[in-house]
Amino acid sequence: MNSKKTIRIGTRDSELALWQAHTVQKKLNDLGYKTEIIAVKSQGDIILDKPLYELGITGIFTKTLDIAMLNGQVDIAVHSMKDVPTALPIGIVQAAVLERANTLDILVHKGNLDFLEGNATIATGSLRRQAQWLHKYPNHTVVDLRGNVNTRMQKLNESDWSGAVFAAAGLERLGLTPSPSPKERGASSASFTIKSPSFGGVGEALDWMIPAPAQGAMVVVAMGNDEFTLDAISQLNDIETEICTYIERQFLKTLEGGCTAPIGALARYCELEDTFVFKGALLSIDGKQKLEIEKIVPVEEWKKLGFNCASEILENGGAELMKVIKESLKK
Structure with a gap:
């Protein structure tokens, strides 16, 4: 050395x-x-x-x-x-x-989830989170939220927003949520308290939201x-994380999403079956259109998994949707 x-x-x-x-x-x-x-x-x-x-x-x-x-x-x-x-x-x-670490997105709110059924305002700086949220809750409004974690928590606390979406991994690393054991990572859980000095709210795991490629x-x-x-x-x-993130980023690269298009991707290794499980999605910015894919392949077929899934999405309307997204972001 x-x-x-x-x-x-x-x-x-x-x-x-x-x-x-x-x-x-x-x-x-x-x-x-x-x-x-x-x-x-x-x-x-x-x-x-x-x-x-x-x-x-x-x-x-x-x-x-x-x-x-x-x-x-x-x-x-x-x-x-x-x-x-x-x-x-x-x-x-x-x-x-x-x-x-944990791959989930977390909804941080002020303690009451009644707003999910009505009109609400949710804050996030991510087009992926915005699109998936509007796909599930089309009556809601999504506003932009930027800054570091504590700054965003403070803005949420001082606003009349119903909630904001954060990455679970970031909250755990800063000690703002209970940190799960490795076996629980990526699994959904019940409500938990957010221990931020800026905001004493409640967190909910969004197990229906597909994370960003390589999230966590x-x-x-x-x-x-x-x-x-x-x-x-x-x-x-860590070889397992390296392969899973490779698959997800290959999916992103093939869709030509950069960091801007609403693209979600998650690959997992299943030890029991010795397979890789992949789930990916491309959405319109307003969340009205969603192209989703799920695939399970034997472990030896991982190298082109992300590419093959993205190609399938592109052939089934994804190419046209990507053009629309790129045009709308130029405006």
């Missing part, structure tokens, strides 16, 4: 991003590596008054760190994998995918020519 080399970990400076960076740092330190965390601000954290898709770039949360890595300021970057574009910049490679997974990227760092990081890789 090169005992002189310190692995510089690049991260955004939000609370959640720093939690992720410190998690990777501890794992590397436990393996005997020296590390240093370098936090940088990304445009995605600074520009909070516009929805992500209006900013016109995919990878808004990763771009700043990509530049820092290419400039030699950091050796690795730690990301929520769902924020990472399917095509990495030239020279940068995926070094490890850590074991996945953390990825570490590094320079492709940095053998020392690649060797170190490879020891953190």
Whole structure:
């Protein structure tokens, strides 16, 4: 081992991003590596008054760190994998995918669910969540919500909104919800208390909502020519999570969704049958149209599972729907 080399970990400076960076740092330190965390601000954290898709770039949360890595300021970057574009910049490679956390989306509300039956306003910055919510609750209104987790909780607390949708993994990592055991990850559960200093509300697991591709997974990227760092990081890789997220991101890439189209995808390995189970969906932005697919394949057929499912959706109306989505986002 090169005992002189310190692995510089690049991260955004939000609370959640720093939690992720410190998690990777501890794992590397436990393996005997020296590390240093370098936090940088990304445009995605600074520009909070516009929805992500209006900013016109995919990878808004990763771009700043990509530049820092290419400039030699950091050796690795730690990301929520769902924020990472399917095509990495030239020279940068995926070094490890850590074991996945909870994949669910969570509805956070003020304690009473009567609003589900009537007219309500739900907040989210995600087109995927917006489309799926409107598909299920067409009478509701969805408004944009941006910022880090605690900022969004505070905005919900101060608003007259009925609720807001968050990723379960983010809430668990910040200690705002009960953290399930690995076997319970991705399984729905009853109502639970949200322990945010900004908002003392209630959470409901949305087991009907298909998560974003790679939701709940953390990825570490590094320079492709940095053998020392690649060797170190490879020891953190979880093969099952790597394969499942590969399938989901292949589905996303084939649909050409970037980070903007309402696309959900979830792959799971079923140990009992030695199969991969996949569920994916493409929706119109208003939620009125939904193209969904479910497939189970033997374990040896995983490599083209995401591609095949996306191709089927494209052939059955998805190509036309993607054109409509892209045109509407240009306006």
